Amino acid sequence: MVSASSETALRPGTVPIAVKILIAGGFGVGKTTMVASVSEIPPLQTEEVMTQASVGVDDLAGIEGKSTTTVAMDFGRITINPELVLYLFGTPGQNRFWFMWDDLANGALGAVVLVDPRRLETSFASIDFFERRGIAFAVGVNCFHGKRECEPEEVREALDVEPSVPIVMCDVRARSSSKEVLLALLEHIRNTAEMRAAVL
Numbered sequence: 001m002v003s004a005s006s007e008t009a010l011r012p013g014t015v016p017i018a019v020k021i022l023i024a025g026g027f028g029v030g031k032t033t034m035v036a037s038v039s040e041i042p043p044l045q046t047e048e049v050m051t052q053a054s055v056g057v058d059d060l061a062g063i064e065g066k067s068t069t070t071v072a073m074d075f076g077r078i079t080i081n082p083e084l085v086l087y088l089f090g091t092p093g094q095n096r097f098w099f100m101w102d103d104l105a106n107g108a109l110g111a112v113v114l115v116d117p118r119r120l121e122t123s124f125a126s127i128d129f130f131e132r133r134g135i136a137f138a139v140g141v142n143c144f145h146g147k148r149e150c151e152p153e154e155v156r157e158a159l160d161v162e163p164s165v166p167i168v169m170c171d172v173r174a175r176s177s178s179k180e181v182l183l184a185l186l187e188h189i190r191n192t193a194e195m196r197a198a199v200l
Helices: 032-038 095-105 120-133 152-159 173-197
Strands: 017-025 047-049 069-071 074-081 085-091 110-115 139-142 167-170
Touching: 017 095, 017 173, 032 110, 032 173, 047 139, 047 152, 069 110, 085 152, 095 120, 110 120, 110 173, 120 139, 139 152, 139 173, 152 167, 167 173
Parallel strands: 017 085, 017 110, 110 139, 139 167
Antiparallel strands: 047 069, 074 085
């Protein structure tokens, strides 16, 4: 995916198509990091330092070193070309912020569900959310801890997702890796639209 700069000149009369993509997943899987790594603008972040109030509320099992949390959403932008702009919305991961998800999902073309291969169970709720609403999604297996401990098909079986759903191994700290996940999602959205059109 080659993104143009935000200063790319539009042809007279051209209005870019804005596409809304959600970056979702459980608590501490790397959503804020992905938006920051791939956005062409300084991302809007609502990260706050975790306090004693989160003790017993937020599950830090497996991510004991985490000290901040998203309290609203993350926002970034990628200009694909002068006619197409992706707007990325990172969702909060904790259960207590789930009331925001319906609003964030409104008008979304698709979603990336990030998963931590060490804590796959934290992604079940996100996958269920998008499946129930018929929103196309791709799964990004974030190997940010430096180990590839599983293969894509093992993750597919564990998550019980359809064969058509892309499973992409990634490290969202790297811009190129985050872009690969987004490319897989856009390809999946296009293929899904073509199959639906063929049925009509």
